[in-house]
Amino acid sequence: MATMIEENGPSTHELSSSSKARQKLEGLxxxxxxxxxxxxxxxxxxxxxxxxxxxVILGSAQEFLKSTDTFSQGEPRVLGLAMIPGHHVVSIEVEVDSLDDAQGFGANH
Structure with missing residues (x-):
């Protein structure tokens, strides 16, 4: 007697798209x-x-205040572990040296 297993989860297309996004995020x-x-x-x-x-949670975080002089950022304030609420995020950049190891993240975007 065979038993049939039904899956009520996301479709294969949704799963592959989700897993690709997860892989990119994990690469960061x-x-x-x-x-x-x-x-x-x-x-x-x-x-x-x-x-x-x-x-977003950042480790070893440093805070830089907005400067009126574009040539001087001033001294950073060391925060350590920091949580940034998503609704306060304007932009996120990955440093170029770090991106080289991120397995092509954003290469086609």
Whole structure:
């Protein structure tokens, strides 16, 4: 007697698209990122994780304040572990040296 197993999960196409996005995101783990926030601050640190709400956790984070002089950023403030709420994120950049190891993330975008 054979038993049939039904799957009620996402379709194969959705799963492959989701797994590709997950692989790209996992490729960015422990890479240096620069996150610009709505209040003008910039945080730089190691990308540790994110969640469904696009909140981002950075390790060894440093905060740079918005400068009126474009040539001087001033001294960074060391934060350590930092959580950036997703609704405050304006942009995220991966540092070029870190991106070389990210297995072609964004190469076709």
């Amino acid at each position: 783990l422990n890479k240096n990122m620069r996150i610009r926030m709505t209040d003008g601050r910039t945080l730089v640190g190691l990308f540790l994780c994110t969640d469904r709400d696009c909140n």
